[in-house]
Amino acid sequence: MPLFELAGFDLDAFVAATLAEDVGSGDVTANAVIPEDAVFDGVMDSRDAITVAGLPIAAAFFRALDPTVEIAVLAQEGEAVAPGCDLMRLRGNARALLTAERSALNTVQHLSGIATMTRAYVDAIAGSGATLLDTRKTIPGLRRLEKYATRMGGARNHRMGLWDAAMIKDNHIAVAGSIGEAVARAVRAGIGSIIVEVDRIDQIEPALAAGATHLLLDNMAPAQLRTAVALVAGRVPTEASGGVRFETIAEIAASGVTYVSVGRLTQSAPAADIGLDFAPA
The missing domain is CATH 3.20.20.70 (Aldolase class I)
Known part of the structure; x- marks a missing residue:
């Protein structure tokens, strides 16, 4: 079963199209600077108080380029978290994860921004x-x-x-x-x-x-x-x-x-x- 399902939304197609737009013919920086077998251990965290949305989609970007990546999602969708909260920990091929980084972050930043504003209006x-x-x-x-x-x-x-x-x-x-x-x-x-x-x-x-x-x-x-x-x-x-x-x-x-x-x-x-x-x- 897919890790994220949303009626009428094709996650695989979205990830593929987004990466194609960003990566194009290849990530020249990662390919030149990062050794092919280097490992990246990283933490995704929130710098502000937010309402979380989009972490499973962000994870899909990393998995698309490194199917063996180890990912621990540390916050729930819709959860209100404090500044400095760890949202995700991942370990995998450094080239792949750094290539996927911007697409993953853009998505979770945008969706969490919407969820955060929405929660403020709901509370009001x-x-x-x-x-x-x-x-x-x-x-x-x-x-x-x-x-x-x-x-x-x-x-x-x-x-x-x-x-x-x-x-x-x-x-x-x-x-x-x-x-x-x-x-x-x-x-x-x-x-x-x-x-x-x-x-x-x-x-x-x-x-x-x-x-x-x-x-x-x-x-x-x-x-x-x-x-x-x-x-x-x-x-x-x-x-x-x-x-x-x-x-x-x-x-x-x-x-x-x-x-x-x-x-x-x-x-x-x-x-x-x-x-x-x-x-x-």
Whole structure:
């Protein structure tokens, strides 16, 4: 059984494509400087407090170039760790491991950065009753990994793509002619999950009457959100979205919405500070 499985994600293909991009025709530095039979003992550690995500993927990079590498993963996915925490110890062919180093670190730094920011947002709305959602604002080709990282940080995934729910937004409404007509067309198409973006209170009843199953309350201030939630009165889930920042999310969540979605979790999370150092056992 593979050491890391994620629905819709081909780990072997991802590792091969990433290494091909980075290594090209060969690692000229490692090949010139490192003896062919040299052994590397190393430790991957966190320089900051982070929420961990991506260690099994990082390990796959090292195994791809040295199938006999010895790897001990020392932290769990989704675990909050302190600065200086050892995440992984490895021993193997020095040329291979140093060639794989950048690809492995880039991946675990990026995913742990997303998980760390996500955990901060989750903690900020703890006790509100609202659930944090991610969005489709992801780097092309990395969506499943980035959405995996938000789950490790404690969020719930929104739509994975355009196929798994309808989301009717302002441009759809403009072309369809009205919010009611846009929703009615989705209903006639047999779509079970119909998310409708509203940015005014007077759009709520027409959307619900036409068959919306989820309302996305776009760029509404907390007072307006409270009004919208009261009007919806639990008939469908409500989602606050647009312009949500760490400084404002607690007040937004306290409005009574079911969900708060945050694009910056995958769009703007800084990479975690994680390194790999030579450290003989």
